[in-house]
Amino acid sequence: MHAKHSAPAAPGASQYHEVMVPNYAPADFVPLKGAGARVWTAEGDELVDFGGGIAVNSLGHCHPALIEALSEQAHKLWHVSNIVTNAPALHLARTLCERTFAERVFFCNSGAEANEAALKLARRRASIKHGTGKRTILSFRNSFHGRTLFTVSVGGQPKYTEHFGPLPEGIEHLPYNDIAALDKAVTDETCAIIAEPIQGEGGVIPGNVDFLKALRAACDRVDATLIFDEVQSGVGRTGALYGYMRAGVVPDVLTTAKGLGGGFPIGAMLTKREWAEYLPAGTHGTTFGGNPLGCAVAQRVIELVSAPDFLHGVETRGQAMRQELARIGDAYGVFREVRGMGLLLGGVVSDAWAGRAGDIVKAGHAEGVWCLVAGPEVVRFAPPLNVTEQEMGDGLARLERAVQRLVSAGS
Ligand SMILES: Cc1ncc(COP(=O)(O)O)c(C=O)c1O
Secondary structure, eight states: OOOBOOOOOOOOGGGHHHHSOTTOOOOSOOEEEEEBTEEEETTSBEEEESSHHHHTOTTOBTOHHHHHHHHHHHTTOOOOOTTSOOHHHHHHHHHHHHHSSOSEEEEESSHHHHHHHHHHHHHHHHHHHHOTTOOEEEEETTOOOOSSHHHHHHSSOGGGTTTOOSOOSSEEEEOTTOHHHHHHHOOTTEEEEEEOSEESTTTSEEOOHHHHHHHHHHHHHHTOEEEEEOTTTTTTTTSSSSHHHHHTOOOSEEEEOGGGGTTSOOEEEEEOHHHHTTSOTTSSOOTTTTOHHHHHHHHHHHHHHTSHHHHHHHHHHHHHHHHHHHHHHHHHTOEEEEEEETTEEEEEEOGGGTTOHHHHHHHHHHHTEEOEESSTTEEEEOOOTTOOHHHHHHHHHHHHHHHHHHHHHTO
16 A cells, blocks of 8 residues: 555545535545645545546646746736736747647636637627528537536537526537538538547547548538637647647637646637637627736646657657556456547446446545546546656556456455
8 A cells, every 4th residue: 555644634525515515526535735646635645646637737736847937927917807918828829829720819717618719709700701590519429518508518418418408509419430420410500510639528539530630621611610629638638739730630719728727727719810800809708818827837838748859758658558558457357448649548448347437446546546537437547748657657556456456356
C-alpha cells in the first residue's frame, strides 16, 4: 500500500452533503495539495493522478511556470471587464491565432460557455445570411458539450436533459462515425454541425478521419458552420495542439477550455474572420471572459504545450501508457480494447466486467491511483501531459494491484 502522509486537519468528504447542493457524488477523499501527477489527501493518502481534473491539469498540479505566470499577473491586474481590453488577453488571442487556423478569438470561462457562443454564432450567421429557415443543428449521439440548457440539449445524452424542458428547438442527433446517416440528414436547413474529434465523456471514441472529412464536406455543401468541440481533446491532449490538426480537417469554429488554463478556469471560441463578423459589439458577452489572470496562465500553457518536442513527448508517453494498459487489460481480462489518442485513453471493459468501469476506478482509489470513467463501460485516463516515467510507472503498478485484487476477490 502507498505511503500515508501526515495531513493537517481539514474537512472530510462526509461534510459535502451538509453544505453543498447534491448535484455531484464526490469520492470519499479530499485532495489537499498536488505536485505534478501526485496529490495528497486530507485522509493522509498519496495518489497518482491519472484523471488530471478531467483532462484539465495539462501540466500537472502546481507547475512552477504556471505559478510564476499567475503570481506575476496577480501583482499587476486581476480584472477589468470587457469595457476595456487587456494585454494578457490580446497576447493570448494573437498566440492562438498564430498557432491554429483561427483569425479571431472570443474568451469565456468554461467549455459550455465556449460552445454556447459557437452555437449562437452559427445560428446568427445562418439567420442573417440565409434567413430563419436555416436553423437545424446536427449533433451526435453520446456527445457531450456542457450543461447550459442549449449545450446540454445539443449534447447527445438524453439523461442529462430529463425534466429540464422545454428545451431549445432545432437540434437533431445522429449516430457518430456514420457518414451515410450524416449525408441523409444534411439539408439546406442545416445551420451547423457540432462534433468532438474524439468523443470524451461518451467513451473515448475517436472520430474516423473519413467521417471528420465528411463533416467538412457536408458543411461546405450547404454553407453550414462546422464546429469542433475540442474542450477535452484540445491543448496537446491528442499529441497535436488541437485534434483537428491530426485529422487534417479544419473547422470554422473551435471551442477550447479545460486544459487551456492548466487548472485555471478559462475557455475560448476560435473562429475565422468571416464568422467573427456575425458577432458585432453588443451581440454576446460575459463579464469574466478574457480575465487577465486566466489569460496570463493560458499563455504560458500554450507556449509550453505547443513546442514540437513537448507534443512528441505526449505521443510517446501515450503509446507507452496504452501498451501497459493493454497488457494489464489482457493479463486480468478486464479490458477488451484500449482506445484513444495521445494521453486521452479509454480501457473498454470486457464482457465479464460489463458496466463495471466504476468498480475498477474505485479499486484504483484504494490502491492510490486516481482514474476516471467515461460511462459505465470505459475507464478513462487523462494524466498530465508531462507525466513523468516514474509517475506513470507508479500509477500503472497501483492500477495493476487494484485490478489483481478485484479479480482475485472474484467480485
Ligand atoms: C467535449 C466537451 N465539451 C464541453 C464540455 C463542458 O465543459 P465545461 O464543464 O467546462 O463547461 C466538456 C466537459 O467535460 C467536454 O468534455
